[in-house]
Amino acid sequence: MLAAIATLLVFQCLGEGLSYLFSLPVPGPVIGMLLLAGYCALRPAAAIALEPTALELLRHLSLLFVPAGVGIMVSAHALRGDVLAVVLSVAVSTTLAIIVTALVMRAMLRGRRRVAHEHGDRA
Template sequence: MPTPYRTVLMLRALATLLVFQCLGEGVSYLFKLPVPGPVIGMLLLFGFLMLRPQIADAIEPTALELLRHLSLLFIPAGVGIMVSAGKVRGDALAVVVSLVVSTTLAIAVTALVTRALLRRQRNEPAAQERAQ
């Protein structure tokens, strides 16, 4: 059972995450951007965490707990897809193709970024040694 202090920290972290999601929704709505609000909110949160890294330490336990239960968040979307399956039946091929292409692109970009970051991480100690 979580202690009251831990509960307060978790609620504060959840509130922070929700504030940035709402900010993203607001920016997306006000500027009529084609980017979803939660994506903009995530970018705003990323920028904020770059400026205030100590906040990341406070948010991390709650974020990890949310990630542990992430699959539960897909249930409403899955039910919505099943309920609307009849309406989308004519566009099934387009949906499947777009899912396959976007998933492939996401995996490829993730792999390239990971490889670049790992190379950079390996080169940093060598650069620090040369600087000394």
């Protein structure tokens, strides 16, 4: 588990470094996650090794939102003039995330059916 956590942190640090080095508008953890996804695609054994630790972290993901929630409550006074913009951006981004997820899921199911049909399996 320690090696898997170290691997996750290395990719996050790589992402942070690239984001800082090239002044990218994308957060470092997002870049690190993309690098990790590419690494796991190239080395499936790495994905298998990371899976138990990743699932354990996901099980406790809600705890990671506590500091963010506290930060929002502490700086709520700074958001007073921008409440409409914040609410609108949350609503739009949530809607877009749901739409993109549905489209990706539909594409994956079509691909799965196509593969199953080619192999004579039932999906």
